[in-house]
Amino acid sequence: MRVTAEMSLYPLDGQPLPKILAFIAEVASDARVEVVVNQLSTHVRGELDVVMAVLTAAVRRSFDAGGAQALVLKILNADLPIGERPILESPILEKT
Numbered sequence: 608m609r610v611t612a613e614m615s616l617y618p619l620d621g622q623p624l625p626k627i628l629a630f631i632a633e634v635a636s637d638a639r640v641e642v643v644v645n646q647l648s649t650h651v652r653g654e655l656d657v658v659m660a661v662l663t664a665a666v667r668r669s670f671d672a673g674g675a676q677a678l679v680l681k682i683l684n685a686d687l688p689i690g691e692r693p694i695l696e697s698p699i700l701e702k703t
Contacts (some may be wrong), residue, residue: 609686612651619675626669626676633665643689650689658682672692 618626631649635642640653640661652659666678 608655608684609653610655610684611687612658612662612680612682614651614662614678614680617647617677617679618679621674625648626672626674629636629672630665630669634661637661641689650687652686652689655684656697664700688696 616627616630617623626693629643631642633643634640634649634651638658639657640651642652643650651662662680669678670676
């Protein structure tokens with residue numbers, strides 16, 4: 608099953624940017640997943656077992672590096688086109 612995940616890492620102490628960039632680099636280094644980074648989050652797409660294994664390894668490495676951190680993760684059981692702009696279709700949006 609292919610999935611799409613969206614995640615954001617929040618280091619709670621020290622300088623957050625190096626920890627965030629190291630986490631993203633760890634995830635993106637695995638060629639079995641597709642990764643797209645934007646200003647607010649990182650999207651990962653691939654087979655469920657692979658995505659989970661990649662994320663588990665990256666979280667373990669990041670957490671082992673020290674400091675309190677929070678990872679917010681959403682996983683959808685669909686293969687979304689993460690490299691494209693979303694198409695928003697809604698009756699509410701069509702009225703404006």
